[in-house]
Amino acid sequence: MTKMPRWADVALIPLLNLVIAFAISGLVILAIGENPWTALKIMVSGALGSSYGWGFTLYYATSFIFTGLAVAVANHAGLFNIGGEGQATLGGLGVAMVCLALPWPHWSLALLAASLGAAAFGAAWAAIPAWLQAKRGSHIVITTIMFNFIAFSLLNYLLVNVLRPVGSMDPASARFPEGAALPTLNDMAAGLGFVWGRNTPANVSLFLALLCCLGVWAIIWKTRLGYQIRAFGKSEPAAVYAGISPVRITMYAMLISGGLAGMMAVNNVMGEAERLVLNAVEGAGFIGIAVALMGRSHPFGVLLASLLFGFLYQGGGELALWTTIPRELITVIQALVILFTGALDNMVRAPVERLFAGRGAR
Amino acid sequence: MDLATLLQILDSTVRLGTPLLLACLAGLFSERAGIFDIGLEGKMLMAAFFSGAVAAVTGSVWLGLTAGVLSSLLLSAIHGAASITFRGNQLISGVAINFLASGLTVLIGQKWFQLGGRTPSLTGNGRFGPITLPFAESLREVPVIGPVYYELISGHTILVYVALAAVPLSWWLLYRTRFGLRLRAVGENPAAVDTAGISVLRLRYTAVMICGLLTGLAGAYLATGLSAGFVKEMTAGRGYIALAALIFAKWRPVPALGATMLFGLLEAIANRYQNIDLGGVVLPVQFMQALPYILTVVILAGFIGKATPPRAGGAAYVKER
Numbered sequence: 001m002t003k004m005p006r007w008a009d010v011a012l013i014p015l016l017n018l019v020i021a022f023a024i025s026g027l028v029i030l031a032i033g034e035n036p037w038t039a040l041k042i043m044v045s046g047a048l049g050s051s052y053g054w055g056f057t058l059y060y061a062t063s064f065i066f067t068g069l070a071v072a073v074a075n076h077a078g079l080f081n082i083g084g085e086g087q088a089t090l091g092g093l094g095v096a097m098v099c100l101a102l103p104w105p106h107w108s109l110a111l112l113a114a115s116l117g118a119a120a121f122g123a124a125w126a127a128i129p130a131w132l133q134a135k136r137g138s139h140i141v142i143t144t145i146m147f148n149f150i151a152f153s154l155l156n157y158l159l160v161n162v163l164r165p166v167g168s169m170d171p172a173s174a175r176f177p178e179g180a181a182l183p184t185l186n187d188m189a190a191g192l193g194f195v196w197g198r199n200t201p202a203n204v205s206l207f208l209a210l211l212c213c214l215g216v217w218a219i220i221w222k223t224r225l226g227y228q229i230r231a232f233g234k235s236e237p238a239a240v241y242a243g244i245s246p247v248r249i250t251m252y253a254m255l256i257s258g259g260l261a262g263m264m265a266v267n268n269v270m271g272e273a274e275r276l277v278l279n280a281v282e283g284a285g286f287i288g289i290a291v292a293l294m295g296r297s298h299p300f301g302v303l304l305a306s307l308l309f310g311f312l313y314q315g316g317g318e319l320a321l322w323t324t325i326p327r328e329l330i331t332v333i334q335a336l337v338i339l340f341t342g343a344l345d346n347m348v349r350a351p352v353e354r355l356f357a358g359r360g361a362r
Numbered sequence: 363m364d365l366a367t368l369l370q371i372l373d374s375t376v377r378l379g380t381p382l383l384l385a386c387l388a389g390l391f392s393e394r395a396g397i398f399d400i401g402l403e404g405k406m407l408m409a410a411f412f413s414g415a416v417a418a419v420t421g422s423v424w425l426g427l428t429a430g431v432l433s434s435l436l437l438s439a440i441h442g443a444a445s446i447t448f449r450g451n452q453l454i455s456g457v458a459i460n461f462l463a464s465g466l467t468v469l470i471g472q473k474w475f476q477l478g479g480r481t482p483s484l485t486g487n488g489r490f491g492p493i494t495l496p497f498a499e500s501l502r503e504v505p506v507i508g509p510v511y512y513e514l515i516s517g518h519t520i521l522v523y524v525a526l527a528a529v530p531l532s533w534w535l536l537y538r539t540r541f542g543l544r545l546r547a548v549g550e551n552p553a554a555v556d557t558a559g560i561s562v563l564r565l566r567y568t569a570v571m572i573c574g575l576l577t578g579l580a581g582a583y584l585a586t587g588l589s590a591g592f593v594k595e596m597t598a599g600r601g602y603i604a605l606a607a608l609i610f611a612k613w614r615p616v617p618a619l620g621a622t623m624l625f626g627l628l629e630a631i632a633n634r635y636q637n638i639d640l641g642g643v644v645l646p647v648q649f650m651q652a653l654p655y656i657l658t659v660v661i662l663a664g665f666i667g668k669a670t671p672p673r674a675g676g677a678a679y680v681k682e683r
Contacts (some may be wrong), residue, residue: 028466039386132659136663137664138663142605143659146602146656146658147655150652150659153655154652156648157646160648200458266606286457289454289457293454324472326643328464329469329470332465332469334461335460336462339444339459343444343445343450343455344456
């Protein structure tokens with residue numbers, strides 16, 4: 001079969017998938033008696049029309065970059081990590097333990113330590129399913145799903161029985177010390193002398209997320225480990241034949257993946273809530289799946305897709321505020337994006353391939 | 363513990379185990395035919411919503427049941443199209459279906475009833491009532507057997523009995539009919555089935571549709587049998603527990619009954635006792651809630667017996683050209 005040009009594979013097909021997903025979402029909005037065009041306008045102006053909107057959009061996007069990269073790295077090794085939710089939950093525990101351990105003198109030190117804590121806890125939570133897949137042959141999708149639920153129960157137990165301050169009824173940890181508060185983008189803008197994104201949670205961990213994009217790109221395409229991960233993901237028998245150890249690659253890929261998912265907690269737990277609450281992850285682990293699929297598991301694609309989902313999240317919130325359309329519209333859009341870019345990819349791909357093949361023959 | 367308490371716990375075990383059993387058998391048919399289905403949760407949720415909503419609007423639980431099953435079949439058709447016809451990733455398709463159901467139920471529920479995604483409470487013919495089996499009243503006074511028959515065996519809704527009947531029926535269908543043989547074969551070695559001149563695609567679609575029917579019943583039971591109406595996210599992970607039970611049962615119908623009832627029992631105990639004191643060691647309620655998942659991981663790891671899924675599961679069949 002004639003191959004499609006690379007631009008069609010990388011840009012055209014995801015774009016077509018996205019257009020279909022959005023078109024159906026529009027029909028859904030129409031079906032519940034609202035005007036899709038008005039809805040779109042509210043979403044765009046609410047998410048991108050002001051520095052306030054951008055502050056939230058970037059905050060959500062930051063979380064999705066971490067979880068999206070997590071899913072993407074596992075994808076490269078041919079592993080479907082559906083456990084981002086649990087790994088990010090445990091990452092939150094890591095952040096809370098680091099932040100509550102010391103009266104941190106400066107946020108930069110706290111950020112460094114908390115990132116390590118988050119990554120270590122997230123990676124540890126991913127390590128068990130990884131080891132079970134590599135050594136005992138249990139399917140990683142099923143075990144990571146189970147670990148999401150176990151993580152939720154574990155955190156619930158710890159917040160209610162261990163981390164809750166004396167006298168408090170809330171299942172939440174104590175507030176983090178002042179020194180562990182991350183500067184928001186608003187603070188940073190003020191430092192540079194202009195007003196931007198007041199009262200929004202976007203914070204310095206956005207830059208950490210961007211660094212992680214760069215780091216993942218470097219690991220996957222510029223190191224021997226990355227080459228081995230990709231080779232293993234493309235064909236396990238071939239990789240084994242070339243002397244790549246499946247156990248080692250599965251472990252490394254999942255450790256990196258879990259670590260990235262865990263680091264999301266730096267943004268939401270440390271940067272926003274400043275204490276550990278129940279269900280702090282709010283589904284971002286699952287959105288990572290859509291983000292990685294849309295971004296074709298490439299860090300730059302993940303960045304773009306995260307911005308898109310950040311826009312959807314913030315826009316959807318505004319939509320719920322100003323119309324009768326509930327926030328859950330985002331879940332529907334997310335589902336359609338996953339369905340069309342992930343599962344029904346061939347439905348769009350086959351006709352496009354035929355189109356290019358026809359052109360090539362002429 | 364006295365007999366009355368024990369009977370109460372066992373009674374709620376049956377009630378809570380029923381949706382798991384229906385969903386577990388649903389997954390069994392699908393996975394035996396080689397189609398993994400982690401969308402059980404979503405289909406159940408969708409069916410729960412439409413059965414609750416239609417029953418609330420029409421006042422007829424049977425119309426509700428029909429609507430619930432139809433909605434679940436529709437999601438099954440999407441899963442079938444994605445994973446059989448377009449050879450997409452079955453796991454990703456299942457994830458998408460879960461999200462689709464989670465979002466659409468609230469979206470449509472809010473539009474129809476303006477109750478934040480829930481449906482109005484069902485009353486009278488809007489929900490399945492308990493069925494009193496023959497002689498239950500007259501046998502009630504007989505010691506031991508009487509209460510067991512009256513409390514535990516009699517007095518459930520029709521879907522409970524349907525679920526229990528589905529176990530031997532599934533066994534017979536899978537192990538004693540030609541269809542069952544082919545269905546199991548297509549999950550192990552589709553190429554062989556194809557060589558024998560049997561359509562792999564049609565068999566797999568049939569299995570996926572049976573799965574849709576059973577998850578539809580499971581969802582309808584949640585909204586119209588177990589509770590009186592639909593509540594947002596009311597499946598609460600039951601689809602995943604059913605998957606866990608399926609692995610526990612090693613993809614066999616009769617052990618599926620045992621596994622789902624065991625998980626039903628765990629849920630019933632966790633609901634009744636907050637923390638369980640085992641003479642010094644206190645099991646927190648969160649541990650009881652996580653126990654089915656932990657057990658599944660342990661089983662999957664092969665520490666208690668080996669759970670081997672159907673060999674061709676998870677992969678689309680590509681006919682050789």
